[in-house]
Amino acid sequence: MFALLKAACKAPARVVAALTAAAALTACEPVSMGGGLAGPTLEAGRPVQVALLVPKGSGNAGDAVLAQSLENAARLAMNDLSGVEIDLRVYDTQGNAATAQRVANQAVVEGAKIILGPVYAGNANAAGLAAAQGGVNVLAFSNNASIAGGNVWVLGHTFENTADRLASYAARNGKTRAVVAYSTDVQGQTAAAAVRNAVTRAGGQIVAEVPHEFSQQGVVNAVPKIKSAVDTAGANALYLTANTAGALPLFSQMLPEQGVSSATTQFIGLTRWDIPPQTLALPGVQGGWFALPDPNRTAQFNARYGAAYGSAPHPIASLAYDGMAAVGALASQGRGLGAADLTQNAGFQGTGGVFRLRSNGTNERGLAIATIANQQVRVIDPAPRGFGGAGF
Incomplete structure (x- = not known):
């Protein structure tokens, strides 16, 4: 101090x-x-x-x-x-x-x-x-x-950025008729709004929505409603906004039991499905899609951090690296740190790949699309190396 x-x-x-x-x-x-x-x-x-x-x-x-x-x-x-x-x-x-x-x-x-x-x-x-x-x-x-x-x-990963990447990939692969299931708390409603906007921008359609209370009973009550919505609307995609610390494990168990899975209706997750590693064993996530930073770049950062400090970085420590990298890049170019500089269209290289700051104060990050097969993460669409590529 x-x-x-x-x-x-x-x-x-x-x-x-x-x-x-x-x-x-x-x-x-x-x-x-x-x-x-x-x-x-x-x-x-x-x-x-x-x-x-x-x-x-x-x-x-x-x-x-x-x-x-x-x-x-x-x-x-x-x-x-x-x-x-x-x-x-x-x-x-x-x-x-x-x-x-x-x-x-x-x-x-x-x-x-x-x-x-x-x-x-x-x-x-x-x-x-x-x-x-x-x-x-x-x-x-x-x-x-x-x-x-x-x-x-x-600098943190936003629902809007993740939803845009997933919806764009889904549209290119014919998954354009979507149901979205979300909790009625602030986080769930924010995530659902991001999905609505992203699907519309990508040329798809939200054919049904299933809100539920943020509770175990809320999830239990929502499962038959999701099944009915998928069948009635002929949906070929189901967006789940729940995370691994919340409703995702229960949805992952109960939806396949009701006959709803990625084998028939593509599951698309708005949160990381690879954290913690135990999530990879859940039945419902097999074959699902989710977005994540470039795994190779992330692994490189984690390894370098571990070598320097003898431990793994906190999950959001990478944001401090990214912020400093942006400052350094602008200074090395002889630029300032004003709004026009920070929002340069080319963006910056960070721990998880390319990112840029938007004029509205949010950010846009190059994300990979991954699936889970045999309890292993497999990238099915790599993170773009610059803007103007896949997902942007």
């Missing part, structure tokens, strides 16, 4: 005034700055000062592990940069919005050109509000698109 009082004494009066105003803001709504900020100017030959906001200090052991893994991944990315020097400063958010806002203020006062993190959506929104007053953009480690926009970009 760095001393706010000392840094503030050195800051220009206009910056201090802006940041004082920011401290009075609440983190209720995403800040809107019309598609991002111009960003501070980078000075040739000088290190690029980057602030990394991590959830250390919350008292939660999981947050401490995550914080260290994010920092490790960011430093690993720094080591890979050629001709670019980074001045990385790490700030602890304690996993809460008020502290995230305070340390974002502090980071800007101390000269940060961009902020990487924080993780949680409310924290990222608060940090974005504070950073906007100092003209600094934020690359958050969230996947919650509701906070995206203005000077905040989310």
Whole structure:
């Protein structure tokens, strides 16, 4: 942590005034700055000062592990940069919005050109509000698109991006009449909306929807409704928004028992079906489709991280690497860190392949399509190496 009082004494009066105003803001709504900020100017030959906001200090052991893994991944990315020097400063958010806002203020006062993190959506929104007053953009480690926009970009994998990739592949393979099953909580409804939009854009049709309560009984009640919807509408695809920690295992068992499986109606999952590995043994996922980052690139990152730090990275540590890689790529090109730079059409190379930041604050990632055969993951459509290829 760095001393706010000392840094503030050195800051220009206009910056201090802006940041004082920011401290009075609440983190209720995403800040809107019309598609991002111009960003501070980078000075040739000088290190690029980057602030990394991590959830250390919350008292939660999981947050401490995550914080260290994010920092490790960011430093690993720094080591890979050629001709670019980074001045990385790490700030602890304690996993809460008020502290995230305070340390974002502090980071800007101390000269940060961009902020990487924080993780949680409310924290990222608060940090974005504070950073906007100092003209600094934020690359958050969230996947919650509701906070995206203005000077905040989310680096996490979004339902929209995943649904677009899957729906496009499904349409090319004739799976255009779809049923979507989703839970009625916020996550399920968000995922279902992404599927609706993606299927329509791809030229397909949602022929039926089956919402269900986020509970075991809700899933049990939904199974015969899904069976009826598939049969009545003549569907050839079933989108399941459930994840492996929720309803997917139960759906995977009960739907085949009711005569609904990928052998007759293509199962398409909006979440990762390969995590944890035990999921690969579930009966209903055999033959299903799901999307994932380039497995080869992911394996390379995991191996390099393990060699450097002696352990596996946290599942979202790769986002810190990706954020730092984007900063380094722009600096090496002699570009800045403003909205126009961050949203360059060519995108960046990250731990799971190519990705780019969109003007609405979300991201687009090159994903592979995989299936599960004999309890093994098999890629059936590789991740694109650039934009303009498969799935885009």
